[in-house]
Amino acid sequence: MTATAAATRVPPSPLLLAGRAVAVLRADHAERYRPVIDVLVDAGITSIELTLTTPGTTEVVQQLVRQYAGRAEIGVGTVLSRDVAIAVLDAGAAFLVTPTVQPDVIQVASGAGRAVFPGAYTPTEIQAGWNAGATAVKVFPASSLGPAYFRSIAGPFPDIPLMPSGGVSIDSIPEWLAAGAIAVSLGGELLGDSLRGGDLAELASRARRCRDAVDSAGSADSR
Template sequence: MTGDVVIQRVALPSRTASARLIVVVRAPDAAAYAPVLDVLVDAGIQSLELTLSTPGTLEALPQLRERYDGVADVGVGTVTDADQLTAAIDSGARYIVTPITSAELVTQSTGAGVPIVPGGFTPTELFTSWAAGASAVKVFPAGRLGPGYAADLRGPFPDLEFVPSGGVDLESADAWLRAGAVAVSVGGPLLGDAFAGGDAQALRRRAEAFVALCRREPA
């Protein structure tokens, strides 16, 4: 019977959960991470999702985790198969993010005691991951849907915890949080030209603005 099934769900790291902000960091190469991450962490960012689409991410992860130990959670995103997930966990990822719906990856990650936030677009995809034991589900690409989608999800799935990702800027981040998102996942609108020689102070100001917004309690 369904009622007899016990779902194993690993909570998001407490620092990430309290910050309500995950910054997705895609770089041309892992060697470019540290200078940008230093600015982000100094501006108050407490959760960093490094992507497997950045060459060298897993090799650099142990050193980056040590570098930001005690101030920021370092997770790994763009995970799409079991081998990648195993490698990310073995390299020290504090949490896992996927762009896809896979109950198998959820089970694998939770079995290892590592939080996972799988991506999905439709109610069926999102609920599949949540029912499998996801820590939260990633509404992706959120920019195609808008914060009003949260109300649609809350109807049939009142307990579902979700994180919008993809096209989330400062204005829509506020709207998503007010709509009940447990956190927002932000990339380009915050990073801007950071990996193309952009001004570090401008990056800091953008990061501080997102941090301040996500620390506010929704009205």
């Protein structure tokens, strides 16, 4: 790890450490975000990732950041370039998420004092993301590896915080957190069809189950 990466690494936010769950929103258009975020935040899911594969995301980041200020942190995922990273950070994104290790994106985020979670799969990729200055490393797709992988990684890399993403179920949250995950990232298992006009009451029920599952696992400080 370079001295620069160590000096600029941004720690996880208090909201993430308390909430320990990130909701990943992927929709056919960003206009579907708001009612879903309302339900999630009311249920205690306060770290929200908007994905750039959703049309219109860059245009709504600033507005949503302002609307939920003090209640939730709004980040942006699927960030693939330095220019896009700068644009969404300028709009107020609280954190960035990448599908792979993108050193230039990590550098931009940490230099701006924002958290960044690069995606990785292998031990080599995990270490590369951490050495580049990641806040924590997003292990993706986590469902292919399982919580036992986190326990194994903790041996050689005890100081690298990890966050599973991709196929994490609500019922498996306690197991992931017990295995050492700093937080979990959930998409379809949590959101269901809510971003396609589905029942928001059902979303609220799943979000409360998610919150209960996190609470049953205790705080991140015990990691």
